[in-house]
Amino acid sequence: MSRTYEELKAGFERIEAAQACRNLMGKYSYLHTAMRNIDFMNLWANREDDILAMPWGYYLGIEGVRKCYLEDHGDRSDPLVQASPIFKGGMMMHAMDTAVVEVAKDGKTAKGVWLSPGHESCYIPDFSKFPDWKKGDPLPENLEIMSSCEWAWSKYYVDFIKEDGEWKFWKLRLWPIYKTDFYVPWTQHPDMDEVDFPFHNHKALPEPNWAWNKETVYPADQPEPPVPYEHYEDAVPELWKSFV
Amino acid sequence: MNDYEALLHQAERLEALQKIRNLMGRYSYLHSAFRNKEYAELWAKREDDKLVMPFGKFVGWEAVRHCYVDLHGDRNNPDDIDELRGLMMIHLMNTEIIEVAADGKTAKGVWLSPGTETAPQPGKEKGAWCWGKYEVEFIKEDGTWKFWHMILYPLFLSPYDRSWGQPAPEKMLGQIQLEDPMCQPLDAPMWEYGPDAEYPYDEPAMPDPYEHYQGV
Amino acid sequence: MTEEKIREQLEYTLFKLEAQEACRNLMGRYSYYRTAFQSKEIVDLWAKRDDDKLVTPWGSYQGHQGIEACYLQDIGDRSDAKVFEAIKGAVIMHEVDTEVIEVAEDLRTAKAAFLSQGHDTYVDRTDNETVHAKWAWEKYSVDFIREDGEWKIWHMTIYPLFQSEYGEGWADNQTYVSEAFAFQNAGPEKTDWHYDRNELYPANEPAIPEAYVTYDKSSAE
Numbered sequence: 001m002s003r004t005y006e007e008l009k010a011g012f013e014r015i016e017a018a019q020a021c022r023n024l025m026g027k028y029s030y031l032h033t034a035m036r037n038i039d040f041m042n043l044w045a046n047r048e049d050d051i052l053a054m055p056w057g058y059y060l061g062i063e064g065v066r067k068c069y070l071e072d073h074g075d076r077s078d079p080l081v082q083a084s085p086i087f088k089g090g091m092m093m094h095a096m097d098t099a100v101v102e103v104a105k106d107g108k109t110a111k112g113v114w115l116s117p118g119h120e121s122c123y124i125p126d127f128s129k130f131p132d133w134k135k136g137d138p139l140p141e142n143l144e145i146m147s148s149c150e151w152a153w154s155k156y157y158v159d160f161i162k163e164d165g166e167w168k169f170w171k172l173r174l175w176p177i178y179k180t181d182f183y184v185p186w187t188q189h190p191d192m193d194e195v196d197f198p199f200h201n202h203k204a205l206p207e208p209n210w211a212w213n214k215e216t217v218y219p220a221d222q223p224e225p226p227v228p229y230e231h232y233e234d235a236v237p238e239l240w241k242s243f244v
Numbered sequence: 245m246n247d248y249e250a251l252l253h254q255a256e257r258l259e260a261l262q263k264i265r266n267l268m269g270r271y272s273y274l275h276s277a278f279r280n281k282e283y284a285e286l287w288a289k290r291e292d293d294k295l296v297m298p299f300g301k302f303v304g305w306e307a308v309r310h311c312y313v314d315l316h317g318d319r320n321n322p323d324d325i326d327e328l329r330g331l332m333m334i335h336l337m338n339t340e341i342i343e344v345a346a347d348g349k350t351a352k353g354v355w356l357s358p359g360t361e362t363a364p365q366p367g368k369e370k371g372a373w374c375w376g377k378y379e380v381e382f383i384k385e386d387g388t389w390k391f392w393h394m395i396l397y398p399l400f401l402s403p404y405d406r407s408w409g410q411p412a413p414e415k416m417l418g419q420i421q422l423e424d425p426m427c428q429p430l431d432a433p434m435w436e437y438g439p440d441a442e443y444p445y446d447e448p449a450m451p452d453p454y455e456h457y458q459g460v
Numbered sequence: 461m462t463e464e465k466i467r468e469q470l471e472y473t474l475f476k477l478e479a480q481e482a483c484r485n486l487m488g489r490y491s492y493y494r495t496a497f498q499s500k501e502i503v504d505l506w507a508k509r510d511d512d513k514l515v516t517p518w519g520s521y522q523g524h525q526g527i528e529a530c531y532l533q534d535i536g537d538r539s540d541a542k543v544f545e546a547i548k549g550a551v552i553m554h555e556v557d558t559e560v561i562e563v564a565e566d567l568r569t570a571k572a573a574f575l576s577q578g579h580d581t582y583v584d585r586t587d588n589e590t591v592h593a594k595w596a597w598e599k600y601s602v603d604f605i606r607e608d609g610e611w612k613i614w615h616m617t618i619y620p621l622f623q624s625e626y627g628e629g630w631a632d633n634q635t636y637v638s639e640a641f642a643f644q645n646a647g648p649e650k651t652d653w654h655y656d657r658n659e660l661y662p663a664n665e666p667a668i669p670e671a672y673v674t675y676d677k678s679s680a681e
Contacts, residue, residue, distance in 0.1 A: 005246040005248070005251075008251060009251060012251065012254050012255060012258060015258050016254070016258060019258070019261055019342065022340060022341075022342075023340075023341045023342065023343075025339075026339050026340050026341035026354065026450075027341055027450055029339045029356065030339070030341070030354065030448065030450055031450075033443060034443055034444065034445055034446070035443065036445070076442075076445070087442060088439065088440050088441065088442055089409070089437075089438065089439040089440065089441060090443060091399070091437055091441075091443055093356070093375075093399070095338050095339045095356045095358055096338060096339045096356075097336075097338035097339070117358060119375075121408065121409055121437070122409075123409065123439045145439060147407045147409025147410050147439070148409065149407045149408055149409045182407060182408075183405065183407070
């Protein structure tokens, strides 16, 4: 069946869109590792219905996304970030692969899922010699710094939208799989809960993250690979219903 | 008005994306299999080829060929076989950003490369984690996409049971400047991970859409 | 070129590009469904042909019936209560990247190669409920075919690279598949390569696809 000029044009646009989405995930990864969160913000659609759902909580609207990346995380240009223990010696790296990308037939939105093997490496104080120390106490003298290298695997479901002719992040759900010291099996410390993260501007997740357990079954729909669709309005992912 | 010529051009640029992705994939498989003669043929035969490795810089196709075929070895060279036994060097390619120039003549891409190196060499005997990043430029030569410039930024190379955050007792093979007539010194030392290291701003340099490559 | 010729060429190119996306998506879906033990969905990714073939480190399966036997009987689907019980604590995760994809000039088939780093986590209920957390890296050689207007998996070979418990080096481990698992329907052909410090790494596993005309005829001929 031969396609009209318009159909051909739309077809090529959709292929271009799929690459634009892959490029966006790549940019996200490289910018995040470089702590260039101001630049990363430019990749988000400037909309009130943006959703950013992270392992520790979620953020709504472009203002929420800004709070996450520019306040909770900060940018490498911030003196506060430069003074933090994860700046020098920090390397938080999240690869992106195993993509399934579907661009809507109308060419206005796209959906994608990715796996993300990675690692989080930094240097942190070694409190093991000070078992009675708790957060808020003055820092002990002779506190040594130690290497912390953790394997960190996660996965993404993402909706993208075309805004002023450019593809942008629109809604993003990041699920943790595990984060564990390189010398510890992930079955011994799989959890990543709100308390593990030093962030404040989020809303609480509607339900706890799945974490490995001998008695639990891996979830069927985290993420749910997208299927071909025409218009986003007729195929809104169930996932977003609980992030309000 | 239907602009079929513009559509043809767009189609060519989109085809280029898969050709480039395939080139990176072929690099990975050929290099792991020590089919480096074949891999060298995937490079443009130009004097301005440039390959920057953690152990030095190679300029021009002959130097690139020398790096891979002579220094790394090829399974079709009987003299190389003994040294290649027991080497399992696996380098994945993911996290791509690819931009094909608007003029369709060149392209730029970056990749993350998680990997492992297993070899009867100090630090690799039981297996070692080896992660790196690639910043690559491609050029169309006689109608075929080829490698043109490549930088391999090392991230870490550490035995499976050693934290990559701990200073290694000594550098492993591939991390030290090589003394070789066709291997030039690096313009600057490569970034190394450590307690005082600030992660680089733009390594790899992420490509943005661009019109054409100056001088091409 | 006449406008008609240009249009034909564009049609052809677009078809090829869409095929590449479809094949990539198929591998992605395979990975996600595999981890979730959504084996019925995996079966739907395969062509319904007698010449389907799956070769794995534990054995091989021929034809669509063989594919069903592998995924629905040997591995099982999470909707089956017995399987659901058995897969508690199991996370079999194999990401997919490093692709080379070539769509045939006749647009009927495609050939691809992929790499995969991964990890297998499971509870060995034949051995005191011992928990295993293992690194598991592998490689894929995949053929795809167009069936009733949709791309499907046609042939797949899974080559093991290495596997080891998290805290062990992998160089000395020769087994890829634990004996805790039984694959009743698997045929004898298998990919059981393992690293050996005295051997040369294989030349062509996976076979790196080259441009080709039809499935049996390469472009170089």
